[in-house]
Amino acid sequence: SDLAIVLGTRPEIIKLSPVIHECEQRDISYTVIHTGQHYSDNLDSVFFEQLELPTPEYNLGVGSDSHGAQTGEMLAGIEEILLEENPDTVLVQGDTNSVLAGAIATSKLDMELGHVEAGLRSFDREMPEETNRVVTDHMADYLFAPTEQSKEYLLEEGIPADRITVTGNTVVDALHRNRKLAERKSSVLDDLGLEAGEFFLMTAHRAENVDDESRFRGLLSGVSTAAAQHGVDVVYPIHPRAEANLDAFDLSVPHNVRLVEAQEYLDFLQLESAARLILTDSGGVQEEACIVGVPCVTMRDNTERPETVSVGANRLCGVEPSAITASVDFMTETDNTWENPFGDGTAGQTIIREAATVRAKVPR
Numbered sequence: 001s002d003l004a005i006v007l008g009t010r011p012e013i014i015k016l017s018p019v020i021h022e023c024e025q026r027d028i029s030y031t032v033i034h035t036g037q038h039y040s041d042n043l044d045s046v047f048f049e050q051l052e053l054p055t056p057e058y059n060l061g062v063g064s065d066s067h068g069a070q071t072g073e074m075l076a077g078i079e080e081i082l083l084e085e086n087p088d089t090v091l092v093q094g095d096t097n098s099v100l101a102g103a104i105a106t107s108k109l110d111m112e113l114g115h116v117e118a119g120l121r122s123f124d125r126e127m128p129e130e131t132n133r134v135v136t137d138h139m140a141d142y143l144f145a146p147t148e149q150s151k152e153y154l155l156e157e158g159i160p161a162d163r164i165t166v167t168g169n170t171v172v173d174a175l176h177r178n179r180k181l182a183e184r185k186s187s188v189l190d191d192l193g194l195e196a197g198e199f200f201l202m203t204a205h206r207a208e209n210v211d212d213e214s215r216f217r218g219l220l221s222g223v224s225t226a227a228a229q230h231g232v233d234v235v236y237p238i239h240p241r242a243e244a245n246l247d248a249f250d251l252s253v254p255h256n257v258r259l260v261e262a263q264e265y266l267d268f269l270q271l272e273s274a275a276r277l278i279l280t281d282s283g284g285v286q287e288e289a290c291i292v293g294v295p296c297v298t299m300r301d302n303t304e305r306p307e308t309v310s311v312g313a314n315r316l317c318g319v320e321p322s323a324i325t326a327s328v329d330f331m332t333e334t335d336n337t338w339e340n341p342f343g344d345g346t347a348g349q350t351i352i353r354e355a356a357t358v359r360a361k362v363p364r
Ligand code: UD1
Pocket: 009, 010, 011, 037, 038, 039, 040, 041, 043, 044, 064, 065, 095, 096, 097, 098, 128, 129, 205, 207, 239, 240, 241, 244
């Protein structure tokens, strides 16, 4: 094939779906290599179904392990497939271990590497994702930056301007394609007995929050207090990493925080659109809240999505209960009229067009 697309986790399946649809649309020959980093149905196959994506040609089935073991196994597996498929170009998206493995494998072979969602920076090297982003950006032959801000970060690190294209974020493409569908098809509000505008939605799965007992405890207590003060319940679709740690730390979840299964994409979009406010530590959820016009409170000390904060859609608060309640108070008072900074939903088209142009220019 001309193109190989490496993915492995829930957000990569969602954010690469517009790129895959564009390949289908234009009849570009492509191969999808799934690392198997995510494998539970509700983080994986359900997204292929709902986003109408073909089953990947390859699935390495790597599963969960320590960073080194997981990344190493992916690296060896991806290399083998790339040698066999011999694509001109390999695309990776985001900042997971699957991205790092795909990037290293490609950079040692005679193939071009494209990084979708390039140039995000939290400037926090304690986060595994930050290492993955920085390393991948510096290996990439072309970088698809979602915003002017992300392009700026790349230029500041000395990456040549002619490798960078500002494309918007493919999260917008996916949202535009599915939001109306979600409104029509999802019965999640009825199923959970929720009224639009009468609940908070929360997600928390990031290692630095849920692997740390006192941070996880603070976060749950802050969210619960904030919701009680605003007279609403919180819906918390739980990620398996967080679920495992609730057990391991024997944490009791406050009565007004309703744990539910990790949600399918359409149901989750419906929950986001109908929430009064969203509390999260997820990257993609910060973006989606901003795009659907629901105020967001981010339970982290930094964000690689500063655009959401500067347009007034998001506020950082860390995990101290008093900081969470103060930020929730502040964000429930905002008027939700900010501009979406992530583009017009044509990122997938731009990426595939650029990838073809660059390919034509590269002597091989
Ligand atoms: C990974 C990414 C993170 C991203 C998140 C998206 C890295 C370093 N982290 O974190 O950046 O935000 O995906 O959701 O790449 N598990 C299951 N079923 C699965 C997958 C995982 O039960 O299908 C459980 C296992 O107990 C596993 C744990 O979740 O140990 C963590 O999985 P892992 O893929 O290592 O990291 P995530 O927390 O999912």
